[in-house]
Amino acid sequence: MTVTIYDVAREANVSMATVSRVVNGNPNVKPTTRKKVLATIERLGYRPNAVARGLASKKTTTVGAIIPDISNIFFSELARGIEDIATMYKYNIILSNSDSKKENELQLINTMLEKQVDGILFMGGNITDEHIQQFKTSSVPVVLAATYDSSNEIPSVNIDYELAAYEATKELVNNNENKQPAFVGSLRETVVNSLKYEGYVRAVRESNIEFNEDLVFTIDSSYDEGLAVAEKLIELDSKPSSVFVTSDEVAIGVIHGFQDRGHNVPEDIQVFGFDNTKLAKMVRPTLSTVVQPMYDIGAVAMRLLTKYMNKEEVTDKNVVLPHRLEKRDSTLSD
Amino acid sequence: MTVTIYDVAREANVSMATVSRVVNGNPNVKPTTRKKVLATIERLGYRPNAVARGLASKKTTTVGAIIPDISNIFFSELARGIEDIATMYKYNIILSNSDSKKENELQLINTMLEKQVDGILFMGGNITDEHIQQFKTSSVPVVLAATYDSSNEIPSVNIDYELAAYEATKELVNNNENKQPAFVGSLRETVVNSLKYEGYVRAVRESNIEFNEDLVFTIDSSYDEGLAVAEKLIELDSKPSSVFVTSDEVAIGVIHGFQDRGHNVPEDIQVFGFDNTKLAKMVRPTLSTVVQPMYDIGAVAMRLLTKYMNKEEVTDKNVVLPHRLEKRDSTLSD
């Protein structure tokens, strides 16, 4: 039924080895035989079987990507970066959602390894010792993308979350005669988020403001939670005049929460987001935010992974990409 | 180095066949030997090689998903639906972006087939005869998701785009004392879009309005294009008082384009979108739109594919999922 390399060999009067060489572009083939083989490949409609090749060569040209949730605009952008570079290097991606659940994550790593991927790209929330253990004993290289491992043992690509949050908070403090901005984020969820919190705290402390815990709001990360937290902010006795929010989606929720209750952004309250997803420009007022280059993180992470897979020398195993503040209309200009 | 089924067999004093039976849950194994084998698997840390299994069994439990752009909020939602059902049926997904380019699409189908996927899920713009040809001669089943093939030869999952557009347009006409709504969409791009256009035309014609071609705007599908087209609408002599837009993202651009120029939505102009991506609730005013169940389309398509892969009987090869209109604040209520 299906045409195999053997059929081609027989029809072209050469050995399987020669056909294999032709298919794989090995230069040690006489041009005339190459042409002959190519012709019979065409004639028979031969299509190499990547599974058999994978078994024989122990390479699948496939990498596994474990991602919290592909329907999240942040991760889908990241995934696109991964995919584009993967395509460039002739790899395919097996994509799986973990919902950031440790159990799923560990399970998925195992599945990927069974499928003999050549490498793994991991995005997730908390990296536990168990994760590290699995990564270190993995038979193939692993790279973390937008995922923080405090031990720095696993190769990774990130931005400096603490610094970025510090700068954003500082910006709000400066615009506000040294009033403490509120903080809205999902602390517990991930190490990345607690880094943002640390940056926020540092900026506040540095400004000689007496730190007010009441201005810190810990919520699940969603637009609706942002809407809801706006109400709490309004009801506060010491109502803040600015908020630093750890993600754009929540920040937009906060903005609308205020607007829906008759408050104006940025006049009554300034809002600073994080990520610069394309949503940031799709609100009124447009959202000031920390630019985190999602696409690039994915792309660089994939590129880094190819280096490991090719056993190339890697000079910078924990890459920190630049970030910047993009000031738009949800904050006041200096 | 790596532990194979043969190692397990030797250590457990059984044959490879028996180990294979244990691993695959074949009941014809004496409980005591099963236990013994399981123990040595555990002890040696044996992990089955899915590639070898794939070669021997001719099944990879992997399906290919060809998608225009995973970073597009519409498709990422669809992808999540696919993924969830795939996981449920123990399949993994190889995900690739085509950017809706025919050349990429055809190439990707070929790659997927080389990788011996058990089935293909295809999302794309225009299905050409060449596509159909490839699908029909494919060795594995293919299902289209949110992708229209006018010949209805290939299994597919869609909504009734013509009817949905008709209903949305009708709604606008009724709210507007029989004035013709403008149409903003990307006609040429896909068959799906021209179906929407047909629905729009039918609704207008049916209302005994003299059809005005000047109110039809054909643009590339993006937020920025939406912003831009708003200006053109404003400059129109016969300025419309409502617009039907074929996607939410563009619709939101249109809304903001009007707002940025001092016009109010829905008082000055009503806007109706299409898709009900999560963006629709994340604007002010919230966007009235056609609810297209992206997640469900993905999920149902994947489910349908499993049926074909299992050679189950399929009664409904071209599934049409229900849609509905969700009226929010960008249109006037009756």
Place this chain on the structure above:
DNA sequence: GTTAGAGTTAGAAACGATTCTATCCAGAAT
């Protein structure tokens, strides 16, 4: 006219599973 050596090619052994066929063995039936 040998021979060396480079360039080509053939042959066969992996790769690590599944699966078909055959064998073995125990207990039931006669």
Place this chain on the structure above:
DNA sequence: ATTCTGGATAGAATCGTTTCTAACTCTAAC
């Protein structure tokens, strides 16, 4: 006691490649 039956198991072929080694061919040099 012998035969029969069916559940367990073993053995070996197979899946479709890659890749190693050996051998062959041809030309150039001596």
